[in-house]
Amino acid sequence: MILTELASTVLLLAGGAFFLAGTVGLMRFPDVYCRLHALAKVDNLGLGLVVLGLMLRADGLAQALKLGLVWLLALAASATVAYLVARRALRRGIAPWRGEGP
C-alpha cells in the first residue's frame, strides 16, 4: 500500500519534471517546428507519467483504464494536430530554421 503511494508520487513528480522540460524547450527552441517537437513529445511523456501515477491511485480497473483512455486520446490528438500545424506552416512557406551553416 505504502509502496503504491510512493511509486505514484515518484511518477507524478517525474511527469511534472517533463512538463517543465517541455516548457523550457518551448521557450528556447528557435522555430515552430522545433517547438512542436517539445510539445508533441515531452509534454505527452509528462502526461503519460502523470496518468500512470494517477492510475495507481484509482479505485478500480475501469477507472484506471479510463485514465489510460484519456492519455491515448490526448496522444492521438496531439500527434494529429502537430502534423496539421507542421503541414500548414510548411505550405504557407514558413521556412524551417537552419542552425549554424549547412
Place this chain on the structure above:
Amino acid sequence: MSLSPFDLLLAVMLLLTAWRALVAPDPFRATVLFIVFGLLMALAWARLSAPDIALAEAAIGAGLTGALLLDAVGHLRAVRRQSSPPGGDKAREAAK
C-alpha cells in the same frame, strides 16, 4: 474552500486573456485568445467542482464557438483577399 494559489493564478490568467482578447488587433488573434479564455474558464469550473459546466464550457464555449469563429475568420480573409487585388472584381461579382 479558501482561495488557493491555484485559484489566484487561474483568475489572473483569465483576466489577462480576456483583456488581450478585447484589445487584440486582428480577428485571428482575438479568436485564439477567446478559445484560450474558454478553456481556462473550463478549468475554473472544474476547480469549483462543477464538472458538467466545465464540460459544457469546453465543448460549446471553447470548441464549437471557437471553430465557428475560426471559420468566420477564414471567410473574412477570403473575401478581403478577393476584393483587394486589382483583378478581383470578377471574383466579387461571382460571390454575389
Place this chain on the structure above:
Amino acid sequence: MPDSEHRRSAILRPGFSSLLSVALFGGLWWVLAEGAWRAWGVGAVTVIAAVAASHLLWPPRVARVSPVGLAAFLFFFLWQSLRGGLVVAALALRPRLRLRPDLHELDLRLPPGPARVLLADALSLMPGTVSAGLAGDTLTVHLLDRGLVTEADLRQAEGKVAALFGLKLSAGEGGEGAGD
C-alpha cells in the same frame, strides 16, 4: 432489440468483424461508465449506434490488423515515445542549445490509407521527428537534429507499421518480419 432484422444485417454484414466491434465498443462503454452496470440501458443503445456508425463510415476489411504485429508495434511505440520524450527533454535542458534541424523526404512503401496515417502520427511522437506533409508517396519529416535520426530509424518504424497491418513491404532494407 432486433426490431428490423434484415436492415440490421444489411448494416452489419461480416459477422465476425461486427461481433468484434460490439465487444470493442462494449468494452469502451464499460470503461467510460467506470464499470457502472446501471448505465447499461443507455449503453446498449449507444454501442449498437456506435457499431452501425463505424461500419457505415469505415467499412470492414479496409484494414486487417495482425495481433502479433499490434503487440510488437505497441511495444516499439511506447519504448520509442519514452525515448523521444527523454531525448528532446535533454536537448531542451542542455545549457548550450545546439540544434541542426532539417527536413527529410521519405519515400513511402506503405500503401495509401490508414497505414500511412498511422505512420505519420507515430513519427510525430518518436524521437526527433515530426511529420510535416504527406503528398503522393512522399512523407516530409521535420528532424529536430540531423544527428539524432537516420533513414534506418524511419524505415524501422515503417516496417513496424507494415507488420501491424500484416503487409509485406516491397524491396528495401527495412522489410523485417512482416509476418501474418
Place this chain on the structure above:
Amino acid sequence: MTDLPLALALFLLANLAVALWRVLRGPTQADRMLVAVLFGTTGVAILLLLAEAQGVPALVDAALVFALLAAIAGAAFSVRAWRQSTRPDGAKERAHDPD
C-alpha cells in the same frame, strides 16, 4: 501526501501560463496554433489532477472532452482559418464558394 495532486496542478498551471505567453506572442500564426496542442496535454493533465485532488471523478470526462477538442480546434485552425494560401497555387482554395 494528498496535497500532491493539487500542488502539481498549480505547477502545471504555472507552466501553462509561461507556455501560453510564449505561444501567443507569435511570431507566426502557426505558433499561435500551438495552443491546441498545449491544452491537449497540459490542460488534460491539470483536469486529471484536479479530479484526483477534489475527489470529483466526473472531471475525467471533462479531460476527455478537452483532448477531443484539441484535435477539433487544431483541425479548425489549419483547415478553416487558413483556407487561402499565400502562394499563387490557390486553385484548390478557390473551389470553396459561398452561395
